[in-house]
Amino acid sequence: MKRTTSSKEIVLGVTGSIAAYKACEISSRLIERGHAVTAVLTESARHLVGAASFEALTGRRVITAMFEPFASPEIEHIAVAQRADLFLIAPATANILAKAARGMADDWLSTTLLATRAPILFAPAMNTNMYNHPATQENIEILKARGCAFVGPGTGNLACGTVGIGRMIDVPAILDAVEAALCETKDLVGLSVVVTAGGTREPLDPVRFLGNHSSGKMGRALALEALKRGARVTVIAGHMDVAPPEGAEVVVAQTANEMAEIALSLAQDADIFVGAAAVGDFRPEDPSEEKLKRSGKGLKLALVENPDVISQVAALKRDGQLVVGFAAETDNLMKNAKAKLKKKQLDLIVANEVNTEDSGFGADTLRARLIDTEGNVEELDLATKEEVAKRLFDRISDLLD
Numbered sequence: 282m283k284r285t286t287s288s289k290e291i292v293l294g295v296t297g298s299i300a301a302y303k304a305c306e307i308s309s310r311l312i313e314r315g316h317a318v319t320a321v322l323t324e325s326a327r328h329l330v331g332a333a334s335f336e337a338l339t340g341r342r343v344i345t346a347m348f349e350p351f352a353s354p355e356i357e358h359i360a361v362a363q364r365a366d367l368f369l370i371a372p373a374t375a376n377i378l379a380k381a382a383r384g385m386a387d388d389w390l391s392t393t394l395l396a397t398r399a400p401i402l403f404a405p406a407m408n409t410n411m412y413n414h415p416a417t418q419e420n421i422e423i424l425k426a427r428g429c430a431f432v433g434p435g436t437g438n439l440a441c442g443t444v445g446i447g448r449m450i451d452v453p454a455i456l457d458a459v460e461a462a463l464c465e466t467k468d469l470v471g472l473s474v475v476v477t478a479g480g481t482r483e484p485l486d487p488v489r490f491l492g493n494h495s496s497g498k499m500g501r502a503l504a505l506e507a508l509k510r511g512a513r514v515t516v517i518a519g520h521m522d523v524a525p526p527e528g529a530e531v532v533v534a535q536t537a538n539e540m541a542e543i544a545l546s547l548a549q550d551a552d553i554f555v556g557a558a559a560v561g562d563f564r565p566e567d568p569s570e571e572k573l574k575r576s577g578k579g580l581k582l583a584l585v586e587n588p589d590v591i592s593q594v595a596a597l598k599r600d601g602q603l604v605v606g607f608a609a610e611t612d613n614l615m616k617n618a619k620a621k622l623k624k625k626q627l628d629l630i631v632a633n634e635v636n637t638e639d640s641g642f643g644a645d646t647l648r649a650r651l652i653d654t655e656g657n658v659e660e661l662d663l664a665t666k667e668e669v670a671k672r673l674f675d676r677i678s679d680l681l682d
């Protein structure tokens with residue numbers, strides 16, 4: 282993968298947890314995203330996973346010991362500490378958390394953690410009792426108070442045969458946390474952002490529904506961008522094909538009525554509300570309580586209109602609160618989007634085409650236009666949903682000033 286201007290120098294500290302093998306995948310994904318990775322393996326980690334794998338994946342010499350006879354100046358610990366944009370410790374043992382909290386420096390990794398001024402992100406992995414132990418909890422609190430970031434741990438089956446909290450969080454969540462830690466724009470710190478995402482489903486009977494093709498990818502990208510910029514984020518999640526980002530609070534809403542009720546309640550405390558969900562306009566008037574059967578005569582459905590969630594939220598807008606909507610259109614894109622912006626009293630609208638394969642529902646990219654109340658239009662020609670989210674929050678940030 283070609284390095285880009287957003288490429289960063291990441292030091293990946295791998296410590297002696299059974300999850301150490303997952304650090305190979307983390308290296309690989311970071312390299313795919315264009316970052317440069319220097320892997321550091323503690324002595325315990327080297328019993329569990331081989332340095333050769335990391336060397337092959339990162340294309341760089343792996344650091345394994347403080348006193349290497351032929352160590353080059355580039356991997357000397359002060360040099361690495363100074364050029365790092367981020368230290369990611371994944372998996373992080375109870376031991377490295379204790380050493381980092383107390384400032385111990387008895388091997389390469391713990392010494393370099395003291396020498397660096399780069400952000401530090403820990404992905405803890407350990408047995409539930411070790412994690413819940415007051416000593417570990419205290420060490421985590423100390424590190425958080427010093428500004429270190431944490432991702433996970435998750436809950437589930439542990440290598441020791443028990444079920445509980447302590448397993449290293451999944452790799453995608455670690456990658457999201459890396460992007461958040463690397464993001465230099467922190468213009469949403471202290472603000473609360475609510476994002477609706479995915480599609481609603483309206484029951485026809487106990488086993489069938491009326492739905493739409495929304496994947497939730499746009500909502501996910503928006504929630505992640507807001508998290509990266511330091512906001513507290515809540516996702517009101519309809520049906521999503523992708524998981525909301527780690528770090529966002531998630532409230533599930535199945536139908537448009539549920540989404541409206543939750544949105545109106547959460548919007549009260551939100552500074553920014555972004556409605557990216559595809560909320561169904563109609564629902565069956567009288568859903569059957571039993572599974573509908575064939576009658577040989579077909580089926581006529583009576584539909585009623587659902588609440589217009591974003592309009593209802595915007596109608597109750599407080600001073601200084603921003604409400605942003607999406608207009609997914611198959612025709613008359615600009616005309617329909619501008620009309621919606623005005624009628625629904627939104628601050629910004631993202632008009633997007635949904636009638637081509639590379640734009641809209643399910644796609645990773647979008648042909649979008651950002652339109653504000655003054656009629657300014659910013660055109661994004663086929664951009665990734667992550668890029669659209671970034672540009673949208675740049676505009677939101679301008680409106681907050």
Ligand SMILES: Cc1cc2nc3c(=O)[nH]c(=O)nc-3n(C[C@H](O)[C@H](O)[C@H](O)COP(=O)(O)O)c2cc1C
Binds near residue numbers: 295323325326373375
């Ligand atoms: C097979 C095996 C798995 C281990 N898994 C973990 C673990 O998941 N988390 C942890 O905190 N310690 C774990 N340990 C214990 C650590 O390896 C031990 O505390 C060690 O001193 C950590 O050193 P380090 O932090 O320098 O890598 C494990 C030990 C063994 C033998």
